[in-house]
Amino acid sequence: MEPATPLMNDETETLSRMTPVEAFLATPASNVRSETPQDPEHQYLWRCFPDHVWSQRVRDTSSWVWDFGYDIQNLNGSRRWVCKRCIQNKSPRPRSFAEKGIQNANAHLFKGHGIWAPAEATKSAAQRKAEKMKTKDQRSIADVMKLDTRLPREQEIANSLVKSFDRKHFQRLLLEWIIEENHSFSICEQGRLRQIFEYLNPLVKITDASITRKTIRHRILSAYESHKGKVIAALKQSSGLIHVSFDGWKSGNRHSLYGIACFFRDENSQPRKLVLGVPELRTRHFGHNIAAEILDVLDAYGIQDRIGYFTLDNTESNNKAMEVIGGELGFVGSTRRGRCFGHTLNLSAKALLFGHNVEAFEEQRSDQLTYLLRSIQRSEFEMSSDPRIKARKPLDLIIDNDTRWLSQLYMIRRALTLRPFVEQLVLKHRQQWEQDNRSRRTGNLRKSAKEPQICLEENQLTTNDWDVLDHLARLLGFYEDAVKTLEGDGQQRRRKRGWVGSYGNVWEVIQGFEFLLEVLEDYKKLASEIPDAEHFRININLGWEKLNKYYSRLDETPIYYTALALHPAFRWGYFENEWKDNAEWVTKAKQMVREVWEREYRHLQIVRNSVADEPVAKRQRKYYNPFQAYCERTRTVSGCIVVGGWGQ
Structure with a gap:
């Protein structure tokens, strides 16, 4: 790939007239064609415009917009301008304009990417309007604070206010807040939030310090690229193999993302972990598509020849992904594929609780019942003479959550805690339902009245049911112990006996399986002593079978x-x-x-490393x-x- 050409004088002059944000966004990409066919941007360009080639132009492209666009033509020789920023951002529909409508590219660059036309160039209507509004709203801090800068004291105050505000630092703090709190990028454009900032410091508006969602995205990507070299250097200095974990999820705005993390020992042989990337999977989640994204990230960090083992969940697509990755990197994928222990235990726990048809148990929640349950608890607390009980806050029932391991355990524990209130809830809800559905004329229940699900006899929890729930909570507590011990939090802590890591250890996985299979065997015997616990006994066997199924796969x-x-x-x-x-x-x-x-x-x-002359810690x-x-x-x-x- 040829080096990018330096900015010419007119380009430098253009950028000097822009704000820092505008200059950052408006730096044109190199208009070079001699990049390799493997260039991802060019691959995406030709994927979007398959019937086009580079333009064999005969006329000059003096317009400034060509610095921000690809010059291509179709088989008939008709030239088109394609937005480079759209291609770089992998927009599903990159904007393009015919050569004769190039003025539309001017408007697109301003509206779509915040790129301003040079002072001497023809400007779009949107840019002219924005400049007019900016000039109209432009006020100095002295005007806002009503300071007379002809007076030395007030001039000093105005200068002090200007010096105390660092525009870049403000933008950095705003950016970090949005990232750390996982806010939507669009929050920075909310009018009310901007009014708060401007009220706290008028210089936010005067210096045009507010940023847009597109600026946030560009700055995050820029920061990622700037720190990438440090990560590559750290991985080069690491000893041993580099292990990888990846998993996919869908964001709130429906982007399918894959998080890729690596685990390794640094130059001091201390365990470390790093997030390598969060690529978006724009195609279907087939194994070969997943593998392609993972391989691209590993290639970007230059660690293909140092890859060790993978820890993944149990989805079938990961089997194919590992087969492809192994084929590319020179090993048998299944021999390097570890399985997430937490995911395996979660599957066993679901089999234990729900049997074969896990999906048949739908999540249902009634706000009316939630408020009634809280009311019952408040009444109970207020009747107590103990001030500590009076100060308690009502608890809600916990609903099963697919994104949290063993969430069923926490659901059962909360139900056991709320047992007396749940039993009252059923009685009060029945009374309320009967009251709402009695005929005023006869006092009898209306024939059309449908009894609520919670009041049906088959949905009531008997004393034996509560006993089984208590046993299930104890049993799943052993699952929780194994998961928490093996998952770790990735932090290193200094103790008297040296550095203690909270990472799960690979040798503990076999022990985890053996431990839980032993526990389930004990509960099989216990189940025989519980009256009317046929369902409990059957599901213990199902949980055991699910656990044993994945235990057998450790041979791979x-x-x-x-x-x-x-x-x-x-x-x-x-x-x-x-x-x-x-x-x-x-x-x-x-x-x-x-x-x-x-x-x-x-x-x-x-x-052989030299061993420090220190006594081995007990x-x-x-x-x-x-x-x-x-x-x-x-x-x-x-x-x-x-x-x-x-x-x-």
Whole structure:
């Protein structure tokens, strides 16, 4: 790619007349054609205009708008101007105009991208109107504050006010606030918010410091590009492989986005994580489309040859994506594909609660019932003589949420907390319904009255139902322990025993499965003691089957077995103890670990680092939940020594 041509004198003069925001937006892209066919902007240009080629122009393009547009022609030789900004932003319908209607490009650049025409050039009607309004509204701080600058004291006040306002700093603070609070970019254009800013400091309006949603987008992209080099340098200095996780979601304005994060050890061997990109998937979510976006991001950071393992959710499209990614990067995709433990446990929890037909349970919520439930709680609190109870605020029922792991557990816990109020809610709602549907003449219920769902006998929770909910809350509490231990928050904390990370550890995944399968086996026995708990017993089996299904799939990714076998506190002793009734499982695991060693690590050079002369910190034998207690219990007393034959 040829270097961009420097600004000419007339371009420099043009930019000097603009505000910083206008200058930022109006810097023209290079009008160079000799870029490689792989240039993404040119690829998108030809995708939008497939029957066009570069213009073989014979006349001069003296108009300034050609600096901001592509010059192309169709098979008949008719020239068109295509907006570069639209192509750069990948607009679904990039604006283009015929050569004879080039004045329309002038208006589009101003209205669509905030690019002002040079002073000596022909201006669009919209720009002329904006300039007229700007001149009309232009006032100095002295005018606004009613200061007489002929008086030294008041002149000093005016100068002090001007110096105290940093336009760029104001815009930076506004930009950071919008990003940190996850506001819509359009919030900066709200008239009421701008009035507040101008009331607090008139210089916001005087210096034209307000920004637009398009400015925000451009500045974010600019900041991303400016910091990209630092990220590339940090990844280059990292030791070992770089691991990747990605997932997709749809934004409120219906953009399909994929978040891509990487996990690695820095030059000091401390675990780190970084977000690499949030590309938009403009095509259908097929595996090969997802893979193309991921590969583009990895290529942009130059880390294709250092990729380790992927952690993804269980959607089928990710299987195909990993197959394509592996094919491009030179490995078998399934062997590098880890599965999100939280997502797996969430699937098992849903099977445990809802059986096979999870989607049949719809989310329903009545505002009328919500207000009634709050009223019942308030009445109860107000009758108490305890000031602490009187000060309590009513609680709402929690509804299942697909974006939060184990949200069903929090729903059940809240229901158990509100049990006395829920039972009153049913009675009061029935009374209210009967009162509203009685005939004034006869006093009887109208025949057309339809009994509310909440009042139907089959929808009432019996004492046994509440007991089952209590057991489910306890059971799902074990799921919560495993998820919280394994998900971590990515933060490093200094403790007496050294740096302690809160990342989930790959060797704990097998332990998590074994722990929960063991818990479910115990609850199978407990279910036999619960009266009329057939549904409970069946769904425990369904939860167990779902968990075991994904446990079996760990065979596709041998690194899980490798990590646990190489852990000095577990080694092969863990497998031999936990799988003592399945010797063939241990043999198969040893074979998979050896294959990982031969394929990935045997050829690597061993680097011996100097060890600081510090005493090894004692490991605190503490655990904070039953899963951690299980991990502690399964540590082998005398680990199986791995020599030659992998612990045989």
